[in-house]
Amino acid sequence: MATVLSVNLAVPRPSAVTTPGVTGIDKRPAARPVRVSAPGPKGNGLTGLEGDRVFDTAYHGGDDQAVYAYAREDLDAWAVELGRDLPSGCFGENLTTSGLDVTGALIGERWRVGDEVVLEIADVRIPCRTFAEWMSEQGWVKRFTARAVPGAYLRVVVPGEIRAGDPVVVLSRPEHDVTVGVTFRALTRESELLPRLLAADALPRGVKETVKKRVAEAPAE
Template identity: 40%
Template structure:
């Protein structure tokens, strides 16, 4: 496994309906060695901190396999950073990707998976397709947010090592599916809230379920 690209952005204006808003979704690859701290990639920009970023969603990961699938669906090549991810990786580990799985990159950086990415209107506008959010949901290829357990520097080409959790935490694709249903399955809800979710995801899930935030 390998780190294929490190991507970051400066704030850029984008048009949503009749409004112009800032976004940090226009990520571009960098060849530099980059420090990834508790709040994410040095030099990156996160604008809407209500639903993005923070210590529990510091880094967003997307895989080359999912890029290949989307390139086939859209009939065009997609450069790293297209999906707004900070790190483009060769693959997620074999088997089910779960909240609580850990990923070591290079010598020191250690990440822990916390939630799937949930698409928004800015994402659709960036892709130039108002229906892209629905297509992204149907595809079930959300990528994953992670918290930084150990700060480190990374360089394109660094080796990756997955450390799957031994706990029965909710899996990322299952959580992404439940997120877009009218109501959560009770067993999945219990499994999700028992997992080391990001604070943002836990708050939203708890609110939708009508229960006190357990985080």
């Protein structure tokens, strides 16, 4: 059964590569239930989890990045490759999941978490300098991009409380075939996949506009 292993909240840390000089990428498991709700537009420093924060507000937070989920199975694979322990929350994820194919989830797919919360897959995580600084691994952005297991950003459809141990149930899946993995690969290294993304209505407006522009500007074969 798919479950939430931990619900993770930010512990602010200094950063040499962010404009505010502080980052919330270090997230630690909460020992209590956490209230989840739509945080509003990007720029207010909020995520969808009460008690969580983002500090680089130009690129993080807001309704389309309300919750970030990463699979424990994928963390474990990275731990083997890197030869180090990777505790839940260390990739900056709010939800560390188990038994759930996050990379294979469809854009627009909806999950019920616990008894009441409903989340919708909205976008993918693109690695940045802050992530590279935090991981302190040689060529981290390139390695993360090549693996193409990015985790998923979700928007909040129905608010409520979540906690470690909550079951995750897939409520609905759209009829297109645009997965988290396909979206990431299209936006990073495989631009030939970009036209496929146009079928995913649930992508954030800014992402859709960028995709349409890149598709229109692509040279004809």
